Amino acid sequence: LQVPDNPVIPFIEGDGIGRDITGPSQKVVDAAVVKAYGKSRKITWKEVLAGDKAFRKTGNYLPDETINAFKEYLVGIKGPLQTPVGEGIRSLNVALRQSLDLFVCLRPVRWFKGVPSPIRYPSLVDMHIFRENTEDIYAGIEYMAGELDAQKLCDFLVKEMGVDKIRFPESSSFGIKPVSKEGSERLIRAAIKYAIQRGLPSVTLVHKGNIMKFTEGAFKNWGYDLAESDFAEKTFTWRQFEKIKTEKGRLDAESALENAQKEGKVIIKDVITDAFLQESLLKPYDHSVIATMNLNGDYISDQLAAMVGGIGISPGANINFMNGYAIFEATHGTAPDIAGSGKANPSSLILSAVMMLEYMGWYEAAEHVYDAMEHVFAKRKVTSDLYAQMEGARLLTTSAFADEIIKNIH
Numbered sequence: 001l002q003v004p005d006n007p008v009i010p011f012i013e014g015d016g017i018g019r020d021i022t023g024p025s026q027k028v029v030d031a032a033v034v035k036a037y038g039k040s041r042k043i044t045w046k047e048v049l050a051g052d053k054a055f056r057k058t059g060n061y062l063p064d065e066t067i068n069a070f071k072e073y074l075v076g077i078k079g080p081l082q083t084p085v086g087e088g089i090r091s092l093n094v095a096l097r098q099s100l101d102l103f104v105c106l107r108p109v110r111w112f113k114g115v116p117s118p119i120r121y122p123s124l125v126d127m128h129i130f131r132e133n134t135e136d137i138y139a140g141i142e143y144m145a146g147e148l149d150a151q152k153l154c155d156f157l158v159k160e161m162g163v164d165k166i167r168f169p170e171s172s173s174f175g176i177k178p179v180s181k182e183g184s185e186r187l188i189r190a191a192i193k194y195a196i197q198r199g200l201p202s203v204t205l206v207h208k209g210n211i212m213k214f215t216e217g218a219f220k221n222w223g224y225d226l227a228e229s230d231f232a233e234k235t236f237t238w239r240q241f242e243k244i245k246t247e248k249g250r251l252d253a254e255s256a257l258e259n260a261q262k263e264g265k266v267i268i269k270d271v272i273t274d275a276f277l278q279e280s281l282l283k284p285y286d287h288s289v290i291a292t293m294n295l296n297g298d299y300i301s302d303q304l305a306a307m308v309g310g311i312g313i314s315p316g317a318n319i320n321f322m323n324g325y326a327i328f329e330a331t332h333g334t335a336p337d338i339a340g341s342g343k344a345n346p347s348s349l350i351l352s353a354v355m356m357l358e359y360m361g362w363y364e365a366a367e368h369v370y371d372a373m374e375h376v377f378a379k380r381k382v383t384s385d386l387y388a389q390m391e392g393a394r395l396l397t398t399s400a401f402a403d404e405i406i407k408n409i410h
């Protein structure tokens with residue numbers, strides 16, 4: 001990505017703890033940029049409105065100017081947003097992702113030494129979640145039980161589709177789960193390219209295709225088709241393994257897999273979601289890049305985050321890999337239970353900003369933040385989410401933790 005030396009970066013402060021973590025995160029980034037490039041590069045932060053603050057100032061929760069700013073400047077960052085209840089809005093976050101067609105939600109899962117983890121070998125965790133961001137049950141096509149549209153749908157299913165009426169009593173609500181070939185392919189293509197570019201060993205397609213054959217099952221099949229057609233030189237799929245095994249026997253299949261691994265090919269495999277959730281805890285080193293649909297990706301993100309310290313330390317990005325639009329944001333929500341108390345861990349947003357620096361090609365600045373953070377965790381200086389789980393830790397407030405990182409950058 002080509003960015004100027006003095007880019008304008010639009011940011012949404014966010015609701016709840018967004019107000020606590022956004023300022024300190026920007027200070028950390030600014031310190032790392034100065035350390036890496038002196039005065040030759042500088043970010044100009046431009047606040048754009050969304051959520052409560054936008055509503056108070058403009059009467060609109062997500063003004064057009066905000067969406068336009070993200071389009072104009074290409075790269076932006078945001079704090080978490082609370083979805084207003086009873087305002088006819090499903091989710092501001094989903095609306096923002098859909099209006100910019102940010103079809104990939106990328107969440108790297110990485111452990112920092114010293115951070116408490118429930119698994120035995122957290123240092124072996126190096127996972128990268130590619131969650132489809134625009135389709136699936138999140139498309140928002142839902143009909144409430146008792147309302148006319150739900151009844152119409154019920155009648156349609158019974159009369160036109162021949163579905164057994166007993167399975168859909170009057171009290172049925174409906175949710176529709178669209179999963180398209182194009183939508184699945186562009187997500188999986190981005191995941192495979194990412195694995196190839198970074199020399200990562202595998203892409204796991206996580207799906208529930210054993211039950212939802214034409215949506216999640218199709219996602220898996222389209223993934224294998226794509227890998228075998230468009231990335232034939234650079235990948236080897238489990239489907240190819242199975243074919244060789246059936247035609248020539250297990251030994252030939254195993255030697256084909258071994259050769260592919262030796263040649264540095266990316267292994268494309270698939271796992272059913274429930275099995276994946278177990279495997280990722282027991283053998284996290286078996287999975288590298290994970291490509292999955294929207295709802296699976298939501299569940300998986302929080303579980304994998306818990307393996308490396310929780311959502312207070314888990315970054316993310318929403319990216320359209322075709323036109324470059326990207327908005328970086330933490331995995332967590334607005335945490336109303338701790339907002340304003342100085343308890344929020346800003347690491348999630350700081351690490352999202354580090355992903356942003358990497359996306360911009362500002363690797364030296366990104367490295368400075370990582371190194372400084374590693375030092376702070378090694379000294380057992382943490383915010384309250386990690387403090388309770390760490391013996392001999394020192395408790396810092398949100399801003400004191402960010403200041404400690406800045407001190408280590410210097």
Ligand code: NAD
Nearest residue numbers: 080081082083093312331332333334335337338344345385
């Ligand atoms: P949440 O992520 O806000 O909080 C879950 C738990 O994690 C809480 O106990 C909270 O205190 C803790 N937590 C979260 N972030 C933390 C941090 N940085 N440091 C320390 N502890 C942290 O989830 P929720 O309570 O289900 O959702 C609250 C609101 O956030 C809802 O309105 C939801 O719609 C919204 N939300 C927004 C986003 C987003 O903006 N991308 C994502 C998820 C939820």
